[in-house]
Amino acid sequence: MITLSDVSKCFNRGLPSQFTAVDQVSLRIDAGGITVLKGPSGSGKTTLLSLIGCMARPTSGRILLEGVSPPFPCPGENGLDISSLPERFLTEIRRRTFGFIFQQFNLIKGIGVLENIMLPAYPLGEPHAKLRARAIVLLERLRLERHAGSRLDWLSGGELQRVAIARALINDPAVIIADEPTAHLDSRLSLEFMEILSGLAGSGRTVLIASHDPIVYDAPSAARVIEMRDGRITAAQ
Amino acid sequence: MQPSLERHAHLIDFAISSLLRRKGKNLSLLAVYVLIVFVIASLILFVQALRREASLVLTGAPEIVVQRMVAGRHDLIPVSYGADIVSIRGVSEVVPRFWGYYYDPVFGANYTLMVPDQSPPAEGTIVIGPGVARNQRVKSGDLLTFRGASLQPLLLTVGQILPQQSELVATDLITLSAADFQAMFRLPPGTATDLAVKVANPREVATVAAKIAERFPDTRPITRSEILATYDALFDWRSGMMVVILGTAVLCFIICAWDKATGLSAEERREIGILKSIGWETTDVLLLKFWEGTVISLTAFLAGLSLAYAHVFFFSAGLFQHALKGWAVIYPDFRLTPSLDPYQLGILFFLSVVPFVAATIVPSWLAATTDPDSAMRS
Numbered sequence: 001m002i003t004l005s006d007v008s009k010c011f012n013r014g015l016p017s018q019f020t021a022v023d024q025v026s027l028r029i030d031a032g033g034i035t036v037l038k039g040p041s042g043s044g045k046t047t048l049l050s051l052i053g054c055m056a057r058p059t060s061g062r063i064l065l066e067g068v069s070p071p072f073p074c075p076g077e078n079g080l081d082i083s084s085l086p087e088r089f090l091t092e093i094r095r096r097t098f099g100f101i102f103q104q105f106n107l108i109k110g111i112g113v114l115e116n117i118m119l120p121a122y123p124l125g126e127p128h129a130k131l132r133a134r135a136i137v138l139l140e141r142l143r144l145e146r147h148a149g150s151r152l153d154w155l156s157g158g159e160l161q162r163v164a165i166a167r168a169l170i171n172d173p174a175v176i177i178a179d180e181p182t183a184h185l186d187s188r189l190s191l192e193f194m195e196i197l198s199g200l201a202g203s204g205r206t207v208l209i210a211s212h213d214p215i216v217y218d219a220p221s222a223a224r225v226i227e228m229r230d231g232r233i234t235a236a237q
Numbered sequence: 238m239q240p241s242l243e244r245h246a247h248l249i250d251f252a253i254s255s256l257l258r259r260k261g262k263n264l265s266l267l268a269v270y271v272l273i274v275f276v277i278a279s280l281i282l283f284v285q286a287l288r289r290e291a292s293l294v295l296t297g298a299p300e301i302v303v304q305r306m307v308a309g310r311h312d313l314i315p316v317s318y319g320a321d322i323v324s325i326r327g328v329s330e331v332v333p334r335f336w337g338y339y340y341d342p343v344f345g346a347n348y349t350l351m352v353p354d355q356s357p358p359a360e361g362t363i364v365i366g367p368g369v370a371r372n373q374r375v376k377s378g379d380l381l382t383f384r385g386a387s388l389q390p391l392l393l394t395v396g397q398i399l400p401q402q403s404e405l406v407a408t409d410l411i412t413l414s415a416a417d418f419q420a421m422f423r424l425p426p427g428t429a430t431d432l433a434v435k436v437a438n439p440r441e442v443a444t445v446a447a448k449i450a451e452r453f454p455d456t457r458p459i460t461r462s463e464i465l466a467t468y469d470a471l472f473d474w475r476s477g478m479m480v481v482i483l484g485t486a487v488l489c490f491i492i493c494a495w496d497k498a499t500g501l502s503a504e505e506r507r508e509i510g511i512l513k514s515i516g517w518e519t520t521d522v523l524l525l526k527f528w529e530g531t532v533i534s535l536t537a538f539l540a541g542l543s544l545a546y547a548h549v550f551f552f553s554a555g556l557f558q559h560a561l562k563g564w565a566v567i568y569p570d571f572r573l574t575p576s577l578d579p580y581q582l583g584i585l586f587f588l589s590v591v592p593f594v595a596a597t598i599v600p601s602w603l604a605a606t607t608d609p610d611s612a613m614r615s
């Protein structure tokens with residue numbers, strides 16, 4: 001599904017503060033199942049996720065995506081090389097292929113729960129009624145139907161987390177990327193979160209999580225755990 | 238609907254709910270904005286209406302008015318000059334006019350007295366402007382007392398009060414018969430206040446005026462276009478008062494837009510980052526900001542314009558009536574005829590909407606071109 005070969009990400013190149021956050025990483029992630037990136041703080045997990053998720057471009061190396069059919073002509077025969085695409089195309093792939101769950105949830109305050117969930121789909125121009133219906137189905141799946149009309153500010157931490165998951169799912173992505181998703185949750189909510197994600201992985205989605213929370217990487221559903229240190233992969237099981 | 242239209246519909250929806258989210262800030266912005274548009278639009282509409290009124294009045298005026306000058310001052314003109322002027326090529330008619338001012342010491346008001354060329358009131362009756370009627374508290378059929386030339390009181394019956402529409406120019410007007418006019422002022426026989434000269438061909442007006450000035454060195458011919466020009470200068474929006482008010486309003490507007498342009502809050506910046514991270518393109522963010530700016534400035538434009546319209550045409554521009562028309566003792570209390578000049582409104586629209594939208598978009602554009610991954614590290 002996703003293949004990385006010799007991918008590096010270097011910040012502040014040419015400056016005294018030059019820093020290599022991801023160093024020559026080669027990795028293959030298959031479709032379906034949960035993959036967890038673990039490692040100490042600063043080891044490059046977030047950076048690696050943002051490279052895979054088309055949020056930033058690698059300094060060197062190639063990232064191939066298979067099984068995506070971009071809405072523009074592309075030359076690659078075995079998968080799409082996203083490491084050299086212009087920003088517009090990257091955004092296009094990102095919003096159709098990836099759903100993101102952030103550590104801080106990154107929800108927009110002051111507007112409704114439903115509107116937050118539909119937000120990633122707005123630029124795609126889907127008819128409002130259809131989009132709304134899909135958002136409500138997602139709310140029901142995440143047991144949030146009670147909050148369809150609520151303002152975001154009234155929700156508890158666990159509910160916010162589930163809104164964030166629903167938002168990540170609105171464009172029906174093949175890959176879900178979550179960065180430290182349990183950092184703000186207690187252990188009961190963390191377990192519940194992993195359960196939701198294993199359900200999603202079971203339905204064929206690829207789930208990628210960066211975390212140093214044992215509840216995440218020791219979870220039975222975490223099919224694969226990759227350890228990182230100083231931007232390199234030190235162990236993969 | 239097409240996807241691109243749906244996209245706009247979604248973005249407008251979200252722009253409106255974004256604006257409502259920062260209700261306090263945006264409402265105060267809108268209020269200031271409406272006020273500025275209101276002041277500028279009121280001025281434009283008011284001046285426009287006054288100019289229209291003035292030119293309407295002048296369309297019925299003679300092409301040339303000939304006044305006699307003595308020691309640089311307006312003096313009575315011998316009616317006999319008229320016979321000579323008629324013989325000038327191009328002149329179709331010369332009519333002596335009788336008018337003057339009457340000061341009423343009791344009410345402290347100045348009236349304009351005039352004998353109309355056509356169908357003057359019958360002897361003993363007068364037609365008065367609405368301002369006079371208000372000032373003297375009289376109605377049709379009442380008697381008014383004037384001081385005659387021989388100091389005897391002159392009793393005249395009010396035959397009719399002029400309608401409200403002609404207030405601006407006729408508010409202090411009294412029309413009367415030639416006989417009553419003589420009884421009041423007793424002009425020397427064979428003289429008139431001035432002569433109205435009718436010229437059929439407008440292109441000959443200047444030549445005729447030059448010939449009159451040449452033949453009668455003691456007269457001053459005033460052409461209608463000169464009067465129009467005087468009115469124009471009086472009402473011109475480049476004239477002092479206008480420049481001050483307009484300048485202030487524009488300054489307010491610039492400050493307002495500048496504040497908006499520099500004041501992208503940390504909160505707004507963060508939101509732009511979030512939108513980018515969940516898959517919005519830079520153009521989507523800009524379009525959102527474009528709609529936000531458009532909603533605010535268009536609302537302000539329409540609200541300001543409607544308020545100004547009501548102010549000028551329903552409330553007779555009450556706020557600056559006195560400042561701009563304080564030339565008479567009797568203040569006209571008039572209704573201006575509604576009229577809109579699309580050209581000036583176009584300029585107002587352009588000046589009020591475009592800079593504001595630009596001021597909204599530019600800083601957002603700077604914020605939106607950052608990498609989406611920065612949202613992962615907030």
Ligand SMILES: Nc1ncnc2c1ncn2[C@@H]1O[C@H](COP(=O)(O)OP(=O)(O)OP(=O)(O)O)[C@@H](O)[C@H]1O
Pocket residue numbers: 011012019020021039040041042043044045046047048
């Ligand atoms: N934009 C940037 N410019 C310079 N250095 C950066 C930038 N982004 C990340 N880094 C550095 O790259 C290194 C890896 O960061 P990254 O966020 O990927 O670590 P992480 O494994 O996610 O850590 P954590 O577990 O604390 O979230 C860090 O040392 C960080 O300071």
Ligand SMILES: [Mg+2]
Pocket residue numbers: 045046047179180
């Ligand atoms: Mg991190």
